[in-house]
Amino acid sequence: SQELEQSPQSLIVQEGKNLTINCTSSKTLYGLYWYKQKYGEGLIFLMMLQKGGEEKSHEKITAKLDEKKQQSSLHITASQPSHAGIYLCGADRGGSEKLVFGKGTKLTVNP
């Protein structure tokens, strides 16, 4: 069964707008990863969250993990066309190094 649910499945925004992508798990997350993927390419690591309530930022992207460690959000401020791609959240299965992924959120940023 799918362990990670991402929403929305796709998102189209105008350049300069803010947006949020969510990742929800039915189980407690031991480690939550955010990756970006261009279609047909590999994954680019964005951020990893491990602690409840943790928040990390890199440039215009901020990721948060809730206190219960079952939901994470990825927020992009003042989006740019370069932010377009597929955003995937992944979670490790209790420290086993094996990752389970959500289906991804396709982001389109119109100039």
Next chain:
Amino acid sequence: GAVVSQHPSWVICKSGTSVKIECRSLDFQATTMFWYRQFPKQSLMLMATSNEGSKATYEQGVEKDKFLINHASLTLSTLTVTSAHPEDSSFYICSANTGEGIEQYFGPGTRLTVT
């Protein structure tokens, strides 16, 4: 640092033939590598965990005799799709762990098309 490469980036083969995909860690040694498969508009699905010097561990539902994995060195793991069929057409991605944390570094992927 922590760069992972894959070769080839894309391959087209005829049904019934075998195709080998290589995954290399370029600037670090990877005792563990992972192989994923991604169908269009689907998430990455872990196929197997490749450990240097030992047999790979396959996920439930993945045929080990069809997807042969060899982790011959600390920088190279290969995935061979044997007797490929059109339903094996997919995007195959490998990842590697540096051993210094739980972060995985992904290769650029290999698109396999079986005609």
